[in-house]
Amino acid sequence: MKKNQRHTPLFDAILDFVAQAPAPFFIPSHKMGRGIDPRWLDFAGENIFKMDLSEVRGLDDLHRPSGPIAEAQALAADAWGADRSFFLVNGTSAGIIAAICSVVSEGQKIIVPRNAHKSVVFGLIISGAVPVYISAEVHAEKGLVGGVSKEKLDALYAANADAKGVFAVSPSYHGVCGDTRGLIDVTHARGGVFIADEAHGNHAYFHEKLAPGALALGADCACQSLHKMSGSLTQSSVLHIRGDRLDAGRLEANLRMTQSTSPSYLLLASLDLARSRMATQGRGMLDRLIRMSDAARRELAALPGIEAPGEDLIGEAAIAGYDPIRLVVSARRLGMDGYELCRILREAYNIEIEFGDHFYGICVMGLGTVQEDVDRLLFAMRDISERYRGRRAPLTPAGALPPAPPMAMTPRAAHFAERTRVPVREAEGRICAQMLVPYPPGIPVVCPGELITRDIRAFLDEQIEKGRHLHGLEEGNGIAVVRE
Numbered sequence: 001m002k003k004n005q006r007h008t009p010l011f012d013a014i015l016d017f018v019a020q021a022p023a024p025f026f027i028p029s030h031k032m033g034r035g036i037d038p039r040w041l042d043f044a045g046e047n048i049f050k051m052d053l054s055e056v057r058g059l060d061d062l063h064r065p066s067g068p069i070a071e072a073q074a075l076a077a078d079a080w081g082a083d084r085s086f087f088l089v090n091g092t093s094a095g096i097i098a099a100i101c102s103v104v105s106e107g108q109k110i111i112v113p114r115n116a117h118k119s120v121v122f123g124l125i126i127s128g129a130v131p132v133y134i135s136a137e138v139h140a141e142k143g144l145v146g147g148v149s150k151e152k153l154d155a156l157y158a159a160n161a162d163a164k165g166v167f168a169v170s171p172s173y174h175g176v177c178g179d180t181r182g183l184i185d186v187t188h189a190r191g192g193v194f195i196a197d198e199a200h201g202n203h204a205y206f207h208e209k210l211a212p213g214a215l216a217l218g219a220d221c222a223c224q225s226l227h228k229m230s231g232s233l234t235q236s237s238v239l240h241i242r243g244d245r246l247d248a249g250r251l252e253a254n255l256r257m258t259q260s261t262s263p264s265y266l267l268l269a270s271l272d273l274a275r276s277r278m279a280t281q282g283r284g285m286l287d288r289l290i291r292m293s294d295a296a297r298r299e300l301a302a303l304p305g306i307e308a309p310g311e312d313l314i315g316e317a318a319i320a321g322y323d324p325i326r327l328v329v330s331a332r333r334l335g336m337d338g339y340e341l342c343r344i345l346r347e348a349y350n351i352e353i354e355f356g357d358h359f360y361g362i363c364v365m366g367l368g369t370v371q372e373d374v375d376r377l378l379f380a381m382r383d384i385s386e387r388y389r390g391r392r393a394p395l396t397p398a399g400a401l402p403p404a405p406p407m408a409m410t411p412r413a414a415h416f417a418e419r420t421r422v423p424v425r426e427a428e429g430r431i432c433a434q435m436l437v438p439y440p441p442g443i444p445v446v447c448p449g450e451l452i453t454r455d456i457r458a459f460l461d462e463q464i465e466k467g468r469h470l471h472g473l474e475e476g477n478g479i480a481v482v483r484e
């Protein structure tokens with residue numbers, strides 16, 4: 001970092017504008033808070049609404065920045081070690097779609113992990129690209145998706161030498177980090193562009209104990225939800241690029257397409273401030289969090305029937321690291337799945353966690369987490385461990401997934417084809433128009449455009465019979481398939 005990271009050009013420009021108290025004949029219609037519902041004004045205070053502005057004098061234009069937004073983006077690039085950064089007001093999802101559309105177009109190949117976020121499928125649909133799916137490794141005993149093996153990536157790239165690039169996620173929603181350096185090296189050796197999904201990993205750049213960020217390892221592009229891990233407002237994210245493998249002009253054109261023409265200045269200001277805070281105080285804040293979470297993880301892992309994976313994951317299933325400030329806990333040995341754990345924590349202890357799946361509850365710590373929150377979680381987990389011990393049979397790991405089915409048409413063709421819904425028993429042989437994702441492990445068994453094979457149908461039948469959770473197959477709703 002070479003720039004003065006205390007500087008917050010966009011936030012300052014907004015305060016300057018507000019201080020001038022102009023007669024507001026510009027959009028939005030609430031006119032700097034005067035037209036807001038009084039109950040909200042009462043609760044939130046007027047200043048926040050005064051900052052809800054548009055491209056007025058001195059506040060620049062996100063789609064053609066040359067003033068404080070350009071400066072704020074340059075400071076973000078400096079903080080994360082990128083060449084250029086782009087503020088995102090439609091979340092990382094908008095960045096991922098734009099990045100994919102900047103690397104591939106209709107009929108071109110891109111290698112993507114099968115367990116990628118759904119915005120990747122949207123990127124495939126919009127670009128018309130042909131996905132070459134790569135499976136992440138699965139940690140069978142822990143029931144967790146690990147990383148992608150670089151050897152597998154190399155072999156797949158060799159068989160698809162015309163692929164334009166690779167998309168990879170690290171850390172995952174469950175805080176698992178892959179061998180990003182290895183994957184970048186393979187991609188570049190094959191002449192491809194590497195796009196990193198760091199929706200959950202943007203804080204990693206500010207503390208040496210965290211697995212290094214993808215840009216520091218040579219990624220061409222990183223999409224980061226600062227709202228998830230770096231303290232900005234929900235929906236605000238950043239996309240960074242390095243080098244010239246990804247065409248910046250094409251990216252800008254795609255961002256214009258995926259982003260609102262009325263970007264929220266509240267979101268933009270929050271990015272400016274979050275960047276400054278992370279760059280100037282991030283190390284200290286993360287240090288406190290890492291110490292707190294390490295101690296909590298040790299205590300959780302020592303509770304009978306409770307698991308809290310961390311260091312023990314590394315080296316298995318292409319896992320190179322984990323995010324310590326994400327407490328991933330399981331009470332499966334007490335016979336309790338992550339959904340129930342989530343519900344009990346909410347109803348009996350007033351603790352709201354991020355997510356529960358078949359095995360795990362994901363407790364996301366962040367810049368605002370205090371020891372008292374962690375103590376409440378520890379108290380609850382101690383209590384759960386005592387109350388449920390020896391009462392139920394442990395949950396068993398899910399069986400292996402069926403082989404990935406053949407692709408009959410691209411995700412784009414399947415998405416835009418006429419569709420109908422059929423019950424699972426009638427789905428065999430049909431082309432799927434949606435994703436079906438069992439948890440665990442959170443890897444789709446079928447993606448849009450793929451054929452529902454006999455293996456897939458048998459797997460779906462078994463999931464339904466065992467009452468396992470399958471995203472995309474809501475009760476009685478059937479499967480969306482391409483109309484024949």
Ligand SMILES: Cc1ncc(COP(=O)(O)O)c(C=O)c1O
Pocket residue numbers: 090091092093094117119169172173197199200225235237
């Ligand atoms: C792995 C991953 N990538 C991308 C996204 C999309 O991020 P956003 O919510 O900022 O659009 C998410 C959101 O949960 C995610 O988990």
